[in-house]
Amino acid sequence: MNDTTAAHQRATGHGRPTTPGGAWIGASVGRREDPRLLTGRGRFTDDIQLPGMLHAQFVRATVAHATVTGIDLSAVLDVPGVVAAFTAEDLELGDITARLGRPASEFVATAMPVLARDRVRFVGEPLAVVVARDAYAAEDGLEAAKVSYEPRPPVVSAARALAPGAPLVHDEAPLNTLLDVSMFATEGIDAVFDGAPHVVRVRASTGRQNALPLETRGAVASWDAREDQLLLQTCTQVPHQVRTVAARCLRLDERAVRVVVPDMGGGFGLKCVVGREEIAVAAAALRLDRPVKWIEDRKDALTASFLAREQHYDARAAFDADGRILALDADVVCDMGAYSCYPFTAGIEPLMASAEMPGVYKVPAYRVRGRAVTTNKAPTAPYRGVSRPQYVMVMERLFERAARELGMDPVEIRRRNVITDFPYTGVNRITYDPGSYRESLDLCERLVREEGWYAAREEAAAEGRHLGIGYACFSERTGYGSAAFAQRKMEVVPGFDISEVRMDTSGAVVVTTGTMSHGQSHETTMAQIVADELGLDIAKVRIHQGDTDRVTYGWGTFASRSIAVGGSAVRLAAAKLGEKLCRIAAARWELSPDAVELVTGGIRRRDGTGEVVGFPELADIAYLKAHLLPKDVEPGLSATATFDVFNDGTFSNATHGVVVELHPGTGQVEILAYLCVEDCGVAINPQVVEGQCRGGIAQGIAGALFEQVTYDDQGEPSATSFMDYKVPTAHEIPDVLIRHLQTPCAFTETGAKGAGEGGTIGAPAAVLNAVNDALRPTGTELDTTPITPETVQRAFGRTVEHPS
Amino acid sequence: MTDTAPRERQLITLDVNGERHELLIEPRRTLVDALRHDLLLTGTHVGCEHGICGACTVLVDGAPARACLMFAAQAEGARIRTVESLAEDGELSDLQRAFTEHHGLQCGFCTPGFLMLAEGFLAERPAATKEEIREVVASNLCRCTGYQTIVEAIDDCAARRRKET
Numbered sequence: 001m002n003d004t005t006a007a008h009q010r011a012t013g014h015g016r017p018t019t020p021g022g023a024w025i026g027a028s029v030g031r032r033e034d035p036r037l038l039t040g041r042g043r044f045t046d047d048i049q050l051p052g053m054l055h056a057q058f059v060r061a062t063v064a065h066a067t068v069t070g071i072d073l074s075a076v077l078d079v080p081g082v083v084a085a086f087t088a089e090d091l092e093l094g095d096i097t098a099r100l101g102r103p104a105s106e107f108v109a110t111a112m113p114v115l116a117r118d119r120v121r122f123v124g125e126p127l128a129v130v131v132a133r134d135a136y137a138a139e140d141g142l143e144a145a146k147v148s149y150e151p152r153p154p155v156v157s158a159a160r161a162l163a164p165g166a167p168l169v170h171d172e173a174p175l176n177t178l179l180d181v182s183m184f185a186t187e188g189i190d191a192v193f194d195g196a197p198h199v200v201r202v203r204a205s206t207g208r209q210n211a212l213p214l215e216t217r218g219a220v221a222s223w224d225a226r227e228d229q230l231l232l233q234t235c236t237q238v239p240h241q242v243r244t245v246a247a248r249c250l251r252l253d254e255r256a257v258r259v260v261v262p263d264m265g266g267g268f269g270l271k272c273v274v275g276r277e278e279i280a281v282a283a284a285a286l287r288l289d290r291p292v293k294w295i296e297d298r299k300d301a302l303t304a305s306f307l308a309r310e311q312h313y314d315a316r317a318a319f320d321a322d323g324r325i326l327a328l329d330a331d332v333v334c335d336m337g338a339y340s341c342y343p344f345t346a347g348i349e350p351l352m353a354s355a356e357m358p359g360v361y362k363v364p365a366y367r368v369r370g371r372a373v374t375t376n377k378a379p380t381a382p383y384r385g386v387s388r389p390q391y392v393m394v395m396e397r398l399f400e401r402a403a404r405e406l407g408m409d410p411v412e413i414r415r416r417n418v419i420t421d422f423p424y425t426g427v428n429r430i431t432y433d434p435g436s437y438r439e440s441l442d443l444c445e446r447l448v449r450e451e452g453w454y455a456a457r458e459e460a461a462a463e464g465r466h467l468g469i470g471y472a473c474f475s476e477r478t479g480y481g482s483a484a485f486a487q488r489k490m491e492v493v494p495g496f497d498i499s500e501v502r503m504d505t506s507g508a509v510v511v512t513t514g515t516m517s518h519g520q521s522h523e524t525t526m527a528q529i530v531a532d533e534l535g536l537d538i539a540k541v542r543i544h545q546g547d548t549d550r551v552t553y554g555w556g557t558f559a560s561r562s563i564a565v566g567g568s569a570v571r572l573a574a575a576k577l578g579e580k581l582c583r584i585a586a587a588r589w590e591l592s593p594d595a596v597e598l599v600t601g602g603i604r605r606r607d608g609t610g611e612v613v614g615f616p617e618l619a620d621i622a623y624l625k626a627h628l629l630p631k632d633v634e635p636g637l638s639a640t641a642t643f644d645v646f647n648d649g650t651f652s653n654a655t656h657g658v659v660v661e662l663h664p665g666t667g668q669v670e671i672l673a674y675l676c677v678e679d680c681g682v683a684i685n686p687q688v689v690e691g692q693c694r695g696g697i698a699q700g701i702a703g704a705l706f707e708q709v710t711y712d713d714q715g716e717p718s719a720t721s722f723m724d725y726k727v728p729t730a731h732e733i734p735d736v737l738i739r740h741l742q743t744p745c746a747f748t749e750t751g752a753k754g755a756g757e758g759g760t761i762g763a764p765a766a767v768l769n770a771v772n773d774a775l776r777p778t779g780t781e782l783d784t785t786p787i788t789p790e791t792v793q794r795a796f797g798r799t800v801e802h803p804s
Numbered sequence: 805m806t807d808t809a810p811r812e813r814q815l816i817t818l819d820v821n822g823e824r825h826e827l828l829i830e831p832r833r834t835l836v837d838a839l840r841h842d843l844l845l846t847g848t849h850v851g852c853e854h855g856i857c858g859a860c861t862v863l864v865d866g867a868p869a870r871a872c873l874m875f876a877a878q879a880e881g882a883r884i885r886t887v888e889s890l891a892e893d894g895e896l897s898d899l900q901r902a903f904t905e906h907h908g909l910q911c912g913f914c915t916p917g918f919l920m921l922a923e924g925f926l927a928e929r930p931a932a933t934k935e936e937i938r939e940v941v942a943s944n945l946c947r948c949t950g951y952q953t954i955v956e957a958i959d960d961c962a963a964r965r966r967k968e969t
Contacts (some may be wrong), residue, residue, distance in 0.1 A: 136833070216861060297853060691910055731942040
């Protein structure tokens with residue numbers, strides 16, 4: 001135990017299991033990351049300083065769509081402090097191309113050059129890298145760069161992109177369509193719609209958002225001559241995937257690239273794709289044989305990194321007279337911007353929406369068309385929830401609209417339709433493992449009632465105020481294994497994880513995980529899993545992640561996979577090590593391995609003598625007295641295990657309940673209460689799970705009410721600072737009341753399901769429904785986010801002072 | 805490749821966490837860059853460089869200030885405190901302990917800014933109500949926590965301090 005951890009635990013009394021029996025799993029153990037982060041001793045990418053280090057910035061496109069006719073960097077080199085400037089041609093870099101194994105009629109692969117060559121496709125696209133003695137001089141250098149363009153007409157909206165005769169963003173992609181899939185199409189679905197007593201339609205759009213980790217992207221690249229290896233320190237959620245792309249682009253063996261991830265200031269998906277700049281910086285460092293650092297500034301982070309979530313839905317649902325859904329038909333268009341991200345491709349959003357839209361409901365007939373269109377806007381990456389915040393919002397709107405049309409209570413209509421018998425195989429051919437859909441809905445409604453919000457809504461109405469109550473009931477597929485990702489037909493199929501647990505002669509263990517914490521507390525939660533499995537104090541367990549030389553392989557952290565998949569691999573590896581320890585102990589006593597058992601701190605004889613041999617003594621034999629080992633036991637104490645999910649994954653679920661008050665004069669949507677009933681199976685650390693819920697909900701509210709990346713009709717981004725991109729503060733984000741249900745997963749090693757994204761998924765739907773409930777007297781229903789003050793004012797028939 | 809002469813520099817003295825440091829820097833160098841890259845006090849972070857996010861908040865003569873909006877030269881003569889000054893002898897301060905107990909941080913990038921904001925505010929208003937604390941917390945951005953646990957941590961720390969006095 002290091003001193004800060006010891007002091008921390010002494011001081012807080014926070015850091016011990018509180019559950020009966022002393023289990024670490026299930027205890028809100030104090031985070032082991034905290035002492036360094038609280039004292040300023042974290043090490044983020046921009047904290048790295050290397051001898052002789054230079055600083056890079058990028059010359060970026062100033063027009064949305066153009067042929068590049070010339071890049072003149074001669075004046076850049078005259079700027080004091082500038083050391084070098086390189087174009088794509090100078091660095092001879094390969095392209096980054098993400099692919100799906102789908103026919104040309106469904107998917108078109110497009111190349112994303114590391115630096116743009118003869119064509120630019122969005123404002124902010126990198127064209128050249130300027131390297132200087134300090135970051136200030138690098139910025140000076142950018143101003144001296146001269147790029148000449150022959151403008152092409154920009155394509156700035158999905159509607160424009162799909163219009164006949166629209167200019168092409170990528171010449172190889174007709175109709176600017178990168179993905180076009182039609183799925184399921186249940187036989188007879190048209191007849192169901194024709195014969196249904198009620199058909200409701202929702203046409204919804206959701207705003208383009210920035211995942212907005214507070215730490216922008218960045219990288220430090222340096223050549224290590226002693227190791228004959230490039231060291232690329234970069235804040236990525238997917239270190240091994242960055243290594244693969246860097247090695248290929250730089251034409252190196254993968255062993256000659258080491259990717260190390262320092263502390264990370266958030267990612268939320270934006271950092272789970274390979275960035276062009278991190279590769280360009282590596283190339284510049286190799287060329288100059290000097291360490292090169294690049295730290296993205298906020299303007300570039302807002303305009304030129306990866307965005308998400310701009311989707312358009314045209315959805316219909318048929319209902320019977322009792323409010324049971326009969327069929328769902330949806331057309332989904334996702335505006336993916338200028339490029340396909342690696343490794344997920346531009347298919348990420350439409351494929352997620354198409355496969356999973358029926359969600360928690362028993363939908364007998366389903367048809368969907370999902371498209372990814374390319375436009376002259378910054379490209380997109382997966383963002384926390386990936387399409388689920390959007391399709392859940394559309395589903396919940398369909399049910400609310402049907403409830404209104406049928407004169408039913410909006411909770412009751414959901415109750416009649418949610419899946420209650422598990423496992424359930426849906427019309428989308430996905431099998432849902434057990435969850436608490438109905439229970440979460442009932443409990444959430446009861447809490448809203450008990451907290452007095454139904455009565456408050458009535459009182460408010462009597463006073464002429466506008467209170468509304470809204471719900472979202474949803475599930476979230478987590479723990480995608482390689483089988484589930486293979487169904488998407490990704491050429492690069494993520495899914496499994498590998499863990500190694502190694503014990504040293506002092507009985508302490510180091511554990512590797514292929515997942516990559518960037519705020520999710522893996523150093524704590526993964527250690528809890530190992531501490532329980534081996535009967536160790538958590539202080540004896542150290543987690544290693546984010547180093548491609550230390551970790552055999554990994555898929556990083558995204559899609560709420562870390563605890564479900566990575567945590568399972570960790571537990572299996574620890575169990576394997578436990579077996580080895582048992583064999584060594586048994587041999588020492590001349591017993592068979594099944595005559596001994598793991599207990600806290602060592603191995604005990606089962607014969608009732610109570611005799612225990614401690615881990616340090618067994619480790620002493622394994623390493624320092626190997627001659628005492630039985631013949632079939634190899635020296636050393638390490639064990640490696642892999643884990644994968646061979647079915648459709650595991651579904652976390654939740655119901656969110658929101659109470660809002662609308663202020664017709666200002667158009668403000670005030671959130672009066674936010675309740676969340678969540679079920680992520682076994683919560684390894686409930687405090688951490690609640691943190692994920694609250695943080696996720698805040699990002700969901702941001703999308704529902706505040707944040708939107710906008711462009712003018714020439715593709716010029718209009719939100720280039722925090723003055724224009726409105727990130728909510730403690731003023732806007734309410735306290736959240738959380739209640740836990742627990743339906744353990746049957747096939748993860750700890751019973752845990754993923755918990756990272758649910759908050760973000762439920763919030764937009766719940767907020768939008770609450771706003772619509774409050775708008776009921778006006779007859780207006782809204783289906784689009786963000787809900788701006790102007791929209792609310794208009795709904796109340798107020799004059800808008802500043803038309804948008 | 806060009807290697808031209810450095811730009812004009814000036815010699816300044818900064819008083820940081822009770823220590824005086826002489827720095828030879830360009831006049832345009834911001835306080836946060838001087839702290840981070842010249843004094844290697846990397847606990848103070850940079851989130852936006854335009855004074856909105858507050859990740860770079862430090863205390864200047866006891867008051868919270870955005871170190872990205874000040875030139876280092878402007879801080880001459882002032883007493884500057886950064887997050888590195890909060891813990892003593894390896895023991896977390898009461899404010900830092902409150903943050904960890906309430907899970908007031910996840911990725912930790914914004915945390916030093918919130919700590920210094922709270923440290924300065926509570927020194928000035930030890931009797932602050934929870935609503936006043938929320939108001940102050942709204943000065944900075946956090947993308948991970950949803951703010952509730954930050955407000956609770958500061959409120960709890962304030963309450964404990966009042967109990968002790």
